[in-house]
Amino acid sequence: MELQFLGTGAGMPSKLRNTSAVVLNLSAEGEGYWLFDCGEATQHQILHTSLKPRKIAKIFITHLHGDHIFGLPGLIGSRSFLGGDEPLDIYGPLGLREWLETTLRITQTHLNYTLRIHEIEEGVIFEDENFRVITQSLRHVIPCYGYRVEQKPLLGKLLIDKAVGAGVPKGPLLKRLKDGEDVTLDDGRVVLSKEVTGAPQEGFTVAILGDTSYCDSAVELASGADILVHEATFDLETGNLAKEYGHSTIGDAASVANEARVEALIANHISARFMPSDIAKLKVQGETIFPTLHIAEDFARFEWKDGEMIRLED
Amino acid sequence: MELQFLGTGAGMPSKLRNTSAVVLNLSAEGEGYWLFDCGEATQHQILHTSLKPRKIAKIFITHLHGDHIFGLPGLIGSRSFLGGDEPLDIYGPLGLREWLETTLRITQTHLNYTLRIHEIEEGVIFEDENFRVITQSLRHVIPCYGYRVEQKPLLGKLLIDKAVGAGVPKGPLLKRLKDGEDVTLDDGRVVLSKEVTGAPQEGFTVAILGDTSYCDSAVELASGADILVHEATFDLETGNLAKEYGHSTIGDAASVANEARVEALIANHISARFMPSDIAKLKVQGETIFPTLHIAEDFARFEWKDGEMIRLED
Ligand SMILES: [Zn+2]
Ligand SMILES: [Zn+2]
Numbered sequence: 001m002e003l004q005f006l007g008t009g010a011g012m013p014s015k016l017r018n019t020s021a022v023v024l025n026l027s028a029e030g031e032g033y034w035l036f037d038c039g040e041a042t043q044h045q046i047l048h049t050s051l052k053p054r055k056i057a058k059i060f061i062t063h064l065h066g067d068h069i070f071g072l073p074g075l076i077g078s079r080s081f082l083g084g085d086e087p088l089d090i091y092g093p094l095g096l097r098e099w100l101e102t103t104l105r106i107t108q109t110h111l112n113y114t115l116r117i118h119e120i121e122e123g124v125i126f127e128d129e130n131f132r133v134i135t136q137s138l139r140h141v142i143p144c145y146g147y148r149v150e151q152k153p154l155l156g157k158l159l160i161d162k163a164v165g166a167g168v169p170k171g172p173l174l175k176r177l178k179d180g181e182d183v184t185l186d187d188g189r190v191v192l193s194k195e196v197t198g199a200p201q202e203g204f205t206v207a208i209l210g211d212t213s214y215c216d217s218a219v220e221l222a223s224g225a226d227i228l229v230h231e232a233t234f235d236l237e238t239g240n241l242a243k244e245y246g247h248s249t250i251g252d253a254a255s256v257a258n259e260a261r262v263e264a265l266i267a268n269h270i271s272a273r274f275m276p277s278d279i280a281k282l283k284v285q286g287e288t289i290f291p292t293l294h295i296a297e298d299f300a301r302f303e304w305k306d307g308e309m310i311r312l313e314d
Numbered sequence: 315m316e317l318q319f320l321g322t323g324a325g326m327p328s329k330l331r332n333t334s335a336v337v338l339n340l341s342a343e344g345e346g347y348w349l350f351d352c353g354e355a356t357q358h359q360i361l362h363t364s365l366k367p368r369k370i371a372k373i374f375i376t377h378l379h380g381d382h383i384f385g386l387p388g389l390i391g392s393r394s395f396l397g398g399d400e401p402l403d404i405y406g407p408l409g410l411r412e413w414l415e416t417t418l419r420i421t422q423t424h425l426n427y428t429l430r431i432h433e434i435e436e437g438v439i440f441e442d443e444n445f446r447v448i449t450q451s452l453r454h455v456i457p458c459y460g461y462r463v464e465q466k467p468l469l470g471k472l473l474i475d476k477a478v479g480a481g482v483p484k485g486p487l488l489k490r491l492k493d494g495e496d497v498t499l500d501d502g503r504v505v506l507s508k509e510v511t512g513a514p515q516e517g518f519t520v521a522i523l524g525d526t527s528y529c530d531s532a533v534e535l536a537s538g539a540d541i542l543v544h545e546a547t548f549d550l551e552t553g554n555l556a557k558e559y560g561h562s563t564i565g566d567a568a569s570v571a572n573e574a575r576v577e578a579l580i581a582n583h584i585s586a587r588f589m590p591s592d593i594a595k596l597k598v599q600g601e602t603i604f605p606t607l608h609i610a611e612d613f614a615r616f617e618w619k620d621g622e623m624i625r626l627e628d
Contacts, residue, residue, distance in 0.1 A: 041355035
């Protein structure tokens with residue numbers, strides 16, 4: 001699993017930060033890319049990465065402010081033009097369907113794939129054998145959802161020596177044991193999967209929130225998560241503005257991370273008022289409350305591997 | 315008057331060319347900027363220029379394909395945020411109002427200025443004392459308009475020696491004569507404006523067309539223009555595709571320029587299939603038919619001054 005930030009700014013694009021978009025790259029987990037929010041020029045940002053638009057399998061929209069959705073119609077169209085033929089699922093608040101359908105109709109955009117629009121409410125909005133996605137409402141000036149992505153426990157590794165020792169011949173029976181199935185050998189003996197596999201491994205949990213003031217549901221969505229992606233539009237000195245506009249300070253983000261006992265916090269949605277030279281100060285303000293803190297830049301990549309998050313360098 | 319290209323690509327953004335947008339900068343003529351088409355990330359392109367979004371006074375949309383309009387909602391919102399408080403007029407085909415109003419409503423975008431949407435038909439769509447804008451339908455796969463912008467004749471310069479010689483005292487009377495008014499002196503003599511001013515100067519005419527196959531209305535719109543901005547999505551070898559998709563080759567663009575007897579042709583809307591190394595070949599193909607030909611790159615600027623067009627270098 002890898003997280004790649006495509007836009008880490010707030011409200012409007014600047015030369016340094018585009019409007020919101022972050023890719024949860026689940027290629028290694030067999031799920032393609034899941035995109036969270038899609039500000040204007042997200043497809044342009046993708047041009048500067050190795051990502052392929054046709055591999056975007058799902059898009060999750062936190063809320064319907066323009067800086068979170070104005071890149072959707074262009075990306076949807078380009079995904080088709082660039083060979084995307086697998087269905088695309090888009091999740092988001094009420095109103096998303098009307099806007100997208102109106103836009104596609106008026107621009108006469110024809111797609112070579114099935115577009116499925118899901119207008120969501122709080123709760124489990126997606127579940128398959130590997131993942132579960134849960135949403136809750138946050139506290140913003142318009143309806144806004146946060147997303148919690150839970151990977152289900154992974155089967156334990158096959159202990160091959162143990163299996164062979166138990167008399168299992170090399171071949172398809174090993175694969176079945178690895179996949180959790182108990183098998184009967186030629187001599188009638190039953191070998192249980194759990195006898196020849198290691199303990200199941202815990203999956204990861206990532207919470208990716210939208211625009212929000214500090215709120216309980218942010219803490220709940222992030223509870224015990226490995227990674228929390230949380231907005232930090234303002235610093236401690238501009239906390240009054242944060243409240244007024246339904247946003248968070250870097251301190252609010254760190255407090256949520258702290259109370260939710262997450263492993264790592266990545267702050268995004270950084271106001272253009274902060275120059276690159278201000279970022280160190282922002283970071284210090286957050287670290288006082290929650291030390292394992294990163295502030296994302298556009299194109300920043302984070303990998304989750306063997307239970308740890310590492311920031312990738314290009 | 316200056317033309318600045320913000321997007322010169324076709325269909326989708328590439329690293330080298332953004333989707334369509336070109337600014338007709340009429341600041342010197344007192345009309346602000348007139349923007350023609352507004353592909354996604356036009357506001358991002360503006361960040362790399364000295365243009366100010368609040369100075370955009372009018373936007374003319376040729377047609378409702380996404381690569382010509384997906385930058386509109388973001389730019390409209392940012393113009394407000396960046397201090398724009400003068401009314402903004404947007405002209406375009408039927409459907410523009412529904413799309414923009416739906417988009418602004420669903421994203422709850424509030425503007426600090428009056429937005430006036432004009433759904434146009436063929437004919438004179440705008441006229442004031444200095445300019446006239448005329449449209450005609452082009453030949454594309456959806457309704458598409460070309461725009462002809464005519465500057466009205468400019469008053470001749472005041473011949474100050476002649477005026478003083480005629481007994482006009484320095485002061486406000488000179489200004490009135492300069493503005494075309496006849497005046498009566500204290501001694502009762504009438505001085506006619508035309509006696510003390512030079513000949514009226516011709517205004518310029520610029521035709522900025524949208525996506526189109528070769529068609530008579532393109533030639534009519536461009537007839538006798540000083541500058542023609544015409545799409546050239548394809549080269550001579552891919553002319554069959556041009557016809558199929560309602561586009562032009564560089565040869566079609568040059569033929570329109572030739573038949574309309576324009577002074578200069580600027581080709582835009584260049585397919586991403588053409589690498590920078592192919593542009594010279596495209597240019598040669600066009601120049602065989604019409605020699606005064608430029609192929610625009612993103613950020614290319616052209617100035618119209620003293621009856622001549624010059625390409626500005628940065
Ligand atoms: Zn927002
Ligand atoms: Zn088009």
